[in-house]
Amino acid sequence: MSVELLKGNVAFAEAAVRAGCEAYFGYPITPQTEALEHMAKRMPELGRVFVQAESEVAAINMVYGAAAAGMRTMTSSSSPGVSLMMEGLSYMAGSEVPAVLVDVMRGGPGLGNIAPAQSDYLQMVKGGGHGDYKMIVLAPATVQEMIDLTLLAFDLADRYRIVSVLLADGSMGQMMEGAELPPMKPLAERPAWALTGARDRDTNLVSSIHLDPEEEETFNLHLQAKYAEIEANEVRFEEHLLDDARVAVVAFGTAARVAKTAIAGLRAEGVAAGLLRPITLWPYPEAALRDLAARVDALLVVEMNAGQMVEDVRRIVEGRVPVRFYGRTGGVMPMPEEIADAIRETASAGAASGAPADTAAGGSDAPAQEVPA
Amino acid sequence: MTIQAPEPLLTPVYQYPESLTHVPTHYCPGCTHGIAHRLIAEVIDEMGVRQDTIGVASVGCSVFSYRYFATDFAQAAHGRAPAMATGVKRANPDKLVFTYQGDGDLASIGAAEILHAAVRGENITVFFVNNAIYGMTGGQMAPTTLEGQKTTSSPAGRDAATTGAPLRMSELLAQVDGAAYVVRRSLHDVVQIRRAKKAIRRALEVQRQGLGFAMVELLSSCPTNWGLAPDAALAFIRDEMVPVFPLGDLKVPDEPAAGAPA
C-alpha cells in the first residue's frame, strides 16, 4: 500500500468499499456528494448494490432493508439530509441492525449553507430520533482517519449490531491530503439472524415492535446493557501535549486540528497548553477527561457550533475546574489566533481561580459546585 | 383393545396453508385483511416458495402480519415498506420480496416511496389493501376516502373542495414505465376473491421472472370504522367503492407470464 493524495469524501467511500460494504444508498447533498458519485461508479463495477434513492427518508430505509438482510451497508449525507434519516435510525436501533452513516456536517440550521460545521453533535450523540437509543459516533480529524474510522465503524456496527456514525465536517469531506487505503477485505457471511429466506431454518423477523410495555422495557434494558459494554470497551481519544499542560483544549475533528496549530504557537511562547481530542464522541472519553480535569487549571472547549459538546464536558467535569467555551457557527472556521487568544484567557482565568470554580466565555451556565474529593 | 387410526375417507381439498402460522389474528370480525393474508399464503404454498419469500410489513392494521406469515419478515416504518423492501431485495435478488400495505401507508405518508419503487422498476410485489380509511388509528380520512364519506376526521363527509377527491394509486402507478403489472381486484364476494388470488399469483410470477414492479390493489372492508355490519360492508365495497375504484388490469406485461395459472 502507498500514500496517495485523496479527498476526504472519496477516501471514506473507497474505504467502505474495501471494508466490504456491499450496498450503498444515498441522495445527493453538498458537501458530501463526491462519496455518492464514487459509489455510483465503484459499486456496480464490483457487482455490488448502488441505489440513488428518491430522498434521504428512502435512503435510510433502504439501508434498513439491506441491513436486515445481513449485508454490510451504508449511506452518507450532510446535515439537512441526516435530519430526514432520524426516523429510520431509530427503527434500526429498535431492531438492532448494523449499518454505517456518514454525516459530513454543514452550516445550519435550516438549509443554512455548504460550509463546514459541527452543529450535529447533539443530534448524533444524544440520539436525534425518538426513543432511548445510542449510535457509536466517530469523529475524524484527518483524511487518514476518514479511512481508518470508516473501517472501524463497520467492525463496531457488526460487533454490537448498532449504527455507527462517522461524524465529519465539510472540511474533512472536501480537503485533500496524503492517506493510505487498506487492502480489499473479503465479503462477510450473512449473520444467522438476517432475512435471507427461511430455507431449512425457522423464520427470522426484523422488527422494532414490543407492544407490551414490560417486554419493551426488557428490550430497553438489554439495549442499555449493550451500551454500557460499548462505553466500557470502545472509548478512543488522542492526548496531545498534556503531560505538563496547565490549560487544555477539548475539541474534535477540524476544530481540534486548528487548536493544535494554536497550541504549537503558544508552546513557543512558553504557555503550557495541550489538547484532548475525543475520537469517539459516543462513547465519550469520560475517564480521560475527568483525569485531565484533576491535573489542569482550566479547560477550553472549542467547537464549530454554538456550544454542544461543552454540555458534556461540563457534565463530566462537575465543576472541578473552570470550563470555557469558544465556538464559531454557521459554517465559519475558527482561526488559530482566535483559539490562541481564548486559550490565553482560559489559562489566566484558571490560574486566578486557583480553586475549582466555573467561568465560561459566551455565557456561564454551569454553577460552581461542591465536588466530593 | 387397540384403536386403529381411521383411513382418510377423502383427499383433503382445503387445508390450512403452510405459509400461515397458527396464530389467531387480531383483525376485527368481517375485516378482509384475513382473506388477503390467506390468498397470499395459498399462492406462496402453490408456488413452493415459502422458504424463499421475505415479507415487509407496513404500519396500519396489518402491522402484525409478520406474526401470521410463516416466512422471513421485516417490519417497516409507516409508508417506508417499499424503500425497505428495496434494500431487502437488492441484498437478496434471488428471493421473492413483497410488501403488504394499507392505503394510508401507501397512498399518503408513503406516496414517494411507492412511486419511486415503481419508477426504478424495483422487482418487488406490493399488496395494497385499500379500505378507504385509516383503520388502525380509529377511522380517519385517507387519500382514498370516498367523497362524502364520513370519517372521524371528516365528520361532515369528505369535501373534495378542501380535501381533494379519492386518489387512484393503481391508475397513477400504471403510468410509470418501471411498473410491469398493476391491477385492481376486490375481496367483496367469492368470484372477486378468486380473481384476486389469480392476480396475486401473477404478481409474484412477474417478480420471479424479473419483469419489474408489480402491485395488486385489493378493495377491502373495514366494518368497524365504517360503522357497518360485515355484510353491509361488503355491499359498500361493491356499490360505493367499485364505481370510484374500477376493477381491472391497469398494466400487464406484453407477454403472458410463463407458468402463470390460466
Ligand SMILES: Cc1ncc(C[n+]2csc(CCOP(=O)(O)OP(=O)(O)O)c2C)c(N)n1
Ligand atoms: C410516522 C407515523 N405517523 C403516524 C402513525 C400512526 N398510524 C399508525 S397506522 C396509521 C394509518 C394506517 O392506515 P392504513 O395504511 O390505511 O391501514 P389500515 O389500518 O386501514 O389497514 C397511522 C396514521 C405512525 N405509526 N407513524
